[in-house]
Amino acid sequence: MDDRYGILSPAQANQLPALRAQRSRLLSLTGEINDAKRQLISLDPSQFWSSSAQRAYRGRVDEMVHDLQGVLDFLVEAQEQIWRSICQLQAADDE
């Protein structure tokens, strides 16, 4: 085996940069979605409507915030999965 890959196969060694690229992009995307979520939370319908229309609008915005949180949860989970893969590969390399 080539020293360049330690005990990892060439295929496994190529996985590390790809996983790191994935994780980096996910981190950036998660940051942007968090910003958008904060902006949606700040929307205040009381500035122009009241009563039932206001509640209905607020409800729809809350649903969107909830959906965005769901997306964020998926992205965080994906980051953790990728991080575990990176750790496994690095541990194998260290051995």
Place this chain on the structure above:
Amino acid sequence: MSESPPTAEGRALTVSVGGTTIVATDVVLAQAEILRSTQSQAADWQIRVNTIRQLNPDGPQKLNPEDPGMTLLWAWVALGDLEHSSGDLAASLIAAAERYGAAERTAMHLAVLESARLGHHAGQFGMLALLLSIGPAARGALGWLAWSSQLDTDSAQAINARLLTNPAVVVLARLLVSSLDDAGAGALGVPLPVDLFLGDTGIGLFGVSTTALAVLALARRGGKLRETSVRAAPVGAAQVIIPPTGAGDLAARIPKAVVGQPQVGIENYGTREHPSWAVYIGGTVDWDAVATTEPWDLTANVTAMAGQNAGSFEAVMQSMRSAGIGANDPVVIVGHSQGGLVATQVAASEVFAVQAVATFGAPESKVPVPPGVATLTVEHTDDVVTALGGASLTESVDRVTVRREAFASVPVPAGEALPAHHLDRYRETAVLIDASPQESLRNFRDTVAGVLGSRPGEAVLWRGIRSPDGPSMQ
């Protein structure tokens, strides 16, 4: 007096375009803009999540619970749902605001119709004289208020603060002015259906202009409201100036109504071969019913409302010709109060190639601006002067009407006659208009920028003067 910043209510604009009215647009549209932005972001995020999935070393389709490809697939689906829901909510928000505006417009149409019926019945029952006396009396009262405010009397301040800066009073004044011609028709024995068909609620053959003509005929018998010839001349040297970039700049450059000062500003942009022009016209200076030397007076107000060429109109036309504005040179014309009415009349005359008209606090009028001319009409709902033209009920895809209650969130200042009509208040509203994301307002700004360009030009002030002893134009 210390001024507190306006609240959201005080910043609320109502924008109408071609029969569609949107309420509280600056706030509603800002929120709709955020939702639209979320919609486009969600589409972009979907693409990026897909790209990240493709980077998976084991391939994007590995259906393993421990594989991020599967999790990212769920995120991709959720983002698709978000794209749809944010777009739907933005569209619903705009539609709801439009429906609210439509209800308000319908209410105004019905109110005008009802006031026409009442006016007609009042005329039939011999109350014409009383009603007709209210029109000139109201105008006289406004003149008195403007004059008396200079004396700083407590009574003028109190009446002005309590009555004349009140949206309900403005609506009533609008309905009253609109119904005066119906009262005349009733007194002359015109059947109600015919009156309604010919009047403001019908084809508009009769209306406020008919009332103004009647007022002129009566007043001129007594030597009042008589037009004279006018002449206009430049004042001072030309100044280098950069083109206006929006409603704020346009309003800021309108000359203030000050006795003895220039009433018109003319700016020249472009090149010698392809010039373009901006013309700014101030409001009423003299509220006396007898014309003296000031063309921006009560006589010109009533004459313009009657659809005739007022002294102020003649002074503007002379100034524009003398400044060198050619028949085909594109022009942006702007006015406050009477200046707005004159600006509309200049555009309607089609003597010059007016491309855009902006009026601030002008009495509503049925003056037909040619199709294709971008028109921005700005009215404060607590400015009674805008009601002196009645309810125009004009709808045009080229005309954008912006309404705002100037004193919705701040107290009416004491010692100022008709504060909601003041040019400074309209300048504040113009700044809010520039901050609005509303598409039709953006389009108007683009039209102005397209006509005047971005290169510096020259500005010259003009002053018109009546020649009381000269031949009358009437």
